Amino acid sequence: MKAIIVKGVTKDFGALPVLKGVNLEVEQGEIFTLLGANGAGKSTLINILTTLSQPTAGTVVIMGLDPRTAGNQVRRLMSLNAQATTLDGEFTGAENLRLIARLRGVKDVPAEIDGLAQRLDLTSFLNRKVKTYSGGMRRRLDLAMSLLGDPQLIFLDEPTTGVDPQNRLALWQMIKELRDAGKTVFLTTQYLDEADALSDHIAFIHDGVIVKSGTPAAIKQRVTATYTLQVAPADEAVATATLGAAGIAFTPTEHGLSLTATQGEPALAALLDPGVTVEHYDQDETDLESVFLNVTKEAVHANL
Amino acid sequence: MQTFNQLRTLTGRIIRQNLTNADTIITVIAMPVFMLLFFVYVMGGNIATTGAGGAQAYLLYALPGFLLLTMAMGSAYTSMRINLDRTSGFLDRLHSLPIARWVILGSHVLASVTFMLMAEALVFLVGVLIGYRADVTVSSALLFVGLSVLFGLGITLLAIPFSLKADNYASAGGFSYVLLMLLFVSSALMPTTGMAKPVHFFADHQPMTPIVNTARGLLNQAVAVSQHTEWLAAAWLVGAIVICGFLSYRVYVRMFLTR
Numbered sequence A: 001m002k003a004i005i006v007k008g009v010t011k012d013f014g015a016l017p018v019l020k021g022v023n024l025e026v027e028q029g030e031i032f033t034l035l036g037a038n039g040a041g042k043s044t045l046i047n048i049l050t051t052l053s054q055p056t057a058g059t060v061v062i063m064g065l066d067p068r069t070a071g072n073q074v075r076r077l078m079s080l081n082a083q084a085t086t087l088d089g090e091f092t093g094a095e096n097l098r099l100i101a102r103l104r105g106v107k108d109v110p111a112e113i114d115g116l117a118q119r120l121d122l123t124s125f126l127n128r129k130v131k132t133y134s135g136g137m138r139r140r141l142d143l144a145m146s147l148l149g150d151p152q153l154i155f156l157d158e159p160t161t162g163v164d165p166q167n168r169l170a171l172w173q174m175i176k177e178l179r180d181a182g183k184t185v186f187l188t189t190q191y192l193d194e195a196d197a198l199s200d201h202i203a204f205i206h207d208g209v210i211v212k213s214g215t216p217a218a219i220k221q222r223v224t225a226t227y228t229l230q231v232a233p234a235d236e237a238v239a240t241a242t243l244g245a246a247g248i249a250f251t252p253t254e255h256g257l258s259l260t261a262t263q264g265e266p267a268l269a270a271l272l273d274p275g276v277t278v279e280h281y282d283q284d285e286t287d288l289e290s291v292f293l294n295v296t297k298e299a300v301h302a303n304l
Numbered sequence B: 001m002q003t004f005n006q007l008r009t010l011t012g013r014i015i016r017q018n019l020t021n022a023d024t025i026i027t028v029i030a031m032p033v034f035m036l037l038f039f040v041y042v043m044g045g046n047i048a049t050t051g052a053g054g055a056q057a058y059l060l061y062a063l064p065g066f067l068l069l070t071m072a073m074g075s076a077y078t079s080m081r082i083n084l085d086r087t088s089g090f091l092d093r094l095h096s097l098p099i100a101r102w103v104i105l106g107s108h109v110l111a112s113v114t115f116m117l118m119a120e121a122l123v124f125l126v127g128v129l130i131g132y133r134a135d136v137t138v139s140s141a142l143l144f145v146g147l148s149v150l151f152g153l154g155i156t157l158l159a160i161p162f163s164l165k166a167d168n169y170a171s172a173g174g175f176s177y178v179l180l181m182l183l184f185v186s187s188a189l190m191p192t193t194g195m196a197k198p199v200h201f202f203a204d205h206q207p208m209t210p211i212v213n214t215a216r217g218l219l220n221q222a223v224a225v226s227q228h229t230e231w232l233a234a235a236w237l238v239g240a241i242v243i244c245g246f247l248s249y250r251v252y253v254r255m256f257l258t259r
Helices: A042-049 A071-077 A093-103 A109-119 A135-147 A165-180 A192-198 A216-223 A233-245 A261-272 A288-303 B002-019 B022-046 B055-088 B090-095 B101-129 B138-165 B176-184 B197-205 B208-219 B227-257
Strands: A004-013 A016-026 A031-035 A057-062 A078-081 A153-157 A184-188 A201-206 A209-214 A226-231 A251-253 A256-260 A278-283
Touching (some): A004 A042, A016 A042, A016 A201, A016 A209, A031 A042, A031 A165, A031 A192, A042 A057, A042 A153, A042 A184, A071 A078, A093 A109, A093 A135, A093 B002, A109 A135, A135 A165, A165 A184, A165 A192, A201 A216, A226 A233, A226 A261, A256 A261, A261 A278, B002 B055, B022 B101, B055 B090, B055 B101, B055 B138, B055 B176, B055 B208, B090 B101, B101 B138, B101 B227, B138 B176, B138 B208, B138 B227, B176 B208, B197 B208, B208 B227
Parallel strands (some): A031 A184, A031 A201, A078 A153
Antiparallel strands (some): A004 A016, A004 A057, A201 A209, A226 A256, A226 A278, A251 A256
16 A cells, blocks of 8 residues: 555645646655755645645545545544644643643553653753753654654654754654654655655655656666766777767767766667777766756756 | 543643743733722722722722723733744644644633633632622622623634734734723723713723623622613624634634635
8 A cells, every 4th residue: 555645636826826736656664755946836735645735636645545534544644744843932842742642642651752752862851841942952852743643654844954964864864763663754855965865765846746756866867867988099980970870969078978878878889889999988976956956947948 | 532632631731821921921910900909099099980989999890890801811812822823833733633623723712711711710819809899699600700701702712813814923912902992991990971972972882881881790789780781791792702703713714624
């Protein structure tokens, strides 16, 4: 069973379409990351998936359930950790946790709070008023509140925004542990390195549509990876003629011949036939930032 | 049972927020007490009420009005708390939990009315300490409590649309000034007969005057209140609850359930 199935979801705010037919599937037990620029539709989609909002059209299935008819059943299985921490500053960390535990109907509240406090390293400040906490402590407490009641599907909306590097790494570790424990994590982030480090699956949303989706490695390869071939100086003329005859596009650079990722292998095969000496070939490392920019550029271009 | 526990948990949270917040305590309890003492001991002797004159006569006349004034001041904090929960994202967190939808605002309503009654009881106690003596029967005392509940419920429901729509915490409580103004320009703190003619007319025909007069009669059997005034008070209260309840529900549904 899929954790999330979204089919043809649209969302209009008055005359303004924000989601324009979103399709995606999230496997159980994976970290799925939704990437997109501000205003792309991330928050709108997350609001729909967490039952805070309803789609204008299309269907959503969460853990096999329809949120429109089984809202509270869905809410029992999932949890939302929103961008802004929602803590009572005048209450202690423990009191904040107890509040949510009681609302979620947790059976053994003290035991569950103790367990989470240890996992998230909250114990030393749990009995202090939250208004004295640092940003990182608040974020960890807020995450602990989202994990009460052992939800199977956890929505983390930009969980590390404004968090210092040390706490950021600790949160990354926690997110990986959730996945290792079999939980499904639906993550949005504005940090591409975070998506790269954590995700099993990434989807890019642009202007209300999923424009690219796949594993981080596959996306990087498919989108912008390039091959650079260096041939022996004596074979350069033969190499360019051979590639030209084979219909393989290339760009001469100071480092050699630059080709798109999909044409790297055919080019190598073509050059071997006439006996061209390939001194070096390399696939360029591509980061998600390049992918993100590329995807956005492609989407804008397609709309023109 | 789970729904009841959730309602109790959320109501307890808001009441505790009110009781541990100095600003709330000062505005909703200390300020009405200060005003009561000021009006009774500084101005009371100069305000013609029942003809007897003097601070004690004024206290006997005005305490019911101060009790309603206390509740009206509490409504500002009802609005601010709901607004803070909305703008901080706490309402969204609650909506993402397996909670019956009505419990979320229902807890605010229950906490608001409970806190207003607590504040009213404290101001009443101060009134008793400075010499107020209620002349009540069991039924009139219960009716007074009932009237307080209806008044608290009405102004709480009035607060909800403002609290949900206001951009920020500070502006959410602004509507309560209208309630306070209505109480000041009514029979709450002084008889309407000495007011300028147009103000007198307004005071006699706005909702607060029959409500305060009914409260006064319920706490003091010696005060004659016509049945017409009592029915008028009941009509204003029930009307306010129905209309404000409907408006609150509409705004809430639009903002949270059908967005």
